[in-house]
Amino acid sequence: RKEVEQDPGPFNVPEGATVAFNCTYSNSASQSFFWYRQDCRKEPKLLMSVYSSGNEDGRFTAQLNRASQYISLLIRDSKLSDSATYLCVVNGRGGDMRFGAGTRLTVKP
């Protein structure tokens, strides 16, 4: 089983849509959770950390469910510029960050 598993995607949505990505992780001792965004041919960039109480940053909302070892990212009012691959990241058994395979999002006009 992979340490971090994500929806395979791709997600193709119209502008203005709400889209949700899911991620599960296998290490119950993980303490750090993040969503990264990676544009085509670019490096991953930190989108937001995920806190136990859930957190929101503008149109983006992240949720963590420790009992189910599940993380989600909700994007409201999708913009064309949101098109990217979204990577779920969790710290692994050695403390190092483990990346999911990514979910590709395309927002269309």
Place this chain on the structure above:
Amino acid sequence: SAVISQKPSRDICQRGTSLTIQCQVDSQVTMMFWYRQQPGQSLTLIATANQGSEATYESGFVIDKFPISRPNLTFSTLTVSNMSPEDSSIYLCSVEVGRTGDTYEQYFGPGTRLTVT
């Protein structure tokens, strides 16, 4: 955050040769990491590089193939040795920022796109 640069940004190399990738950070950092990202795949950690000690390699990666240097707190190199076409990938340097216990943020360099012919 941290500003990270990598050299070269891309290269095309012949099999059997070696390439050294440089990573420079604009501030002193304790932990630096080297990742590989093959086409259409996510990131795979190659090794963790601490200043003043041997790099720690992940399963499937060995020092003879991917020697790493970490001479100071702002710089690291990764060498891809005796290259084969299977080594064609993007190699990314990253750094850890703001560690509190097991929690920290990680920032990435722009990557080095390597093609081995």
